[in-house]
Amino acid sequence: MNIVKATRRFEEWLGQHLTLVKPDLRLKHQHMAASPFPFLRATFYRWIQIWPEVCPELSRAPRVLAVGDLHVENFGTWRDIEGRLVWGVNDFDEAANLSYANDLVRLATSAIIAVDEGHLSLKAKVGCTAILDGYRQSLEQHGCPFVLAEKNQWLREAATGELRVHFWERMDSLPVVRAHIPSSAREAIEHFLPEPGLTYRTVKRVAGLGSLGHVRLVAIAECHGSKIAREAKAMRPSAVYWEREVDEPADIQYQVIITHAVRCPDPFAQMRGHWIVRRLAPYCSRIELNLLASNRDELRLLFAMGWETANIHLGSGNAPKEIRRHLGTLKADWLLSAARKMEKAVNEDFRAWKKSGEAER
DSSP states (O other): OOHHHHHHHHHHHHHSOOOOOHHHHHHHHHTTTOHHHHHHHHHHHHHHHHHHHHHHHHSOEEEEEEESSOOOOOOEEEOOOOOEEEEEOOTTOOOOEEEEEHHHHHHHHHHHHHHHTTTTSSSSHHHHHHHHHHHOOOTTTTTOOOOOOOOOHHHHHTTTSSSSTTTTHHTTOOOBOOOOOOOOHHHHHHHSSSSSTTEEEEEEOOOOOBBBBBBBEEEEEEEEEEEEEEEEEEOOOOOOHHTTTTOOOOOOOOOHHHHHOOOOTTTTTTTEEEEEEEEBBBBEOOGGGGGTTTTOOOHHHHHHHHHHHHHHHHSSSHHHHHHHHHTTTSSSTTHHHHHHHHHHHHHHHHHHHHHHHGGOO
């Protein structure tokens, strides 16, 4: 099955699980033709289809409740229940039981592609080493979240290098939703507003790449002299269940994975029915590479991403013991080798997608 056929079949499946926003889906197709990095971000369904073929032994490695769609731009900041700024994995839409190696190889592949496109300036080999070193050390030390307070000042400076002063201007420019808003979405949003009966306007937000085509609704309100925002995004089962051709997919694993991980969770990020609701604010959002401070320590950053990946995997019971044992059987350059193979496969699919002309339809 080629990338065009896979995309059509996946989107047919997607339409069975949620209401598709067709203009956003067309925009996704255009982004997929822009370069390999956005293509990778937008096509986890294709990754999970070819991953067992390209890396068969790694795909059978010990399983964890994994992020699935992990990449170098799937990290962000939020406020925990104490109001502290926290950094970590920002999106668990594709969470599913997978080989632990899936997350590591996908993260490393995204880093290599980011290097190729000039988003990162380090060498692929040292980048992979940093990711794996962070992962191993986090497993050995039983993990620790990245609270950007007394410690981790370097990461706070990197993550907040861009002041995001135009955040509310962008929010205010979003189009007001004129169509019917599902009552389940209203209930989900209003549950997390700071007080009942608060007047708000509902706008449409276009964001992300893998979830382009999902309904995203944002409530913006004035509360005690300042603005607040809550987003509800329509959710569906992980693409893993599409690839496995499961007739009745398992429940969405978003809440499960953030509950069990080594984490200081965002109290405003929760599943409500089939909606994931979260607070949006200048420092409560995903961070793109171009928003990181220009003087960032990239090796240290990739080490932190590897460490945070283990923070997530540590939530899977006894799996870390099996992972450490399995890691001991692998060659020193296994992560670089696997990431290079997946990079080649992603690039081949990207070229095929661009050549097909599907982005223009």
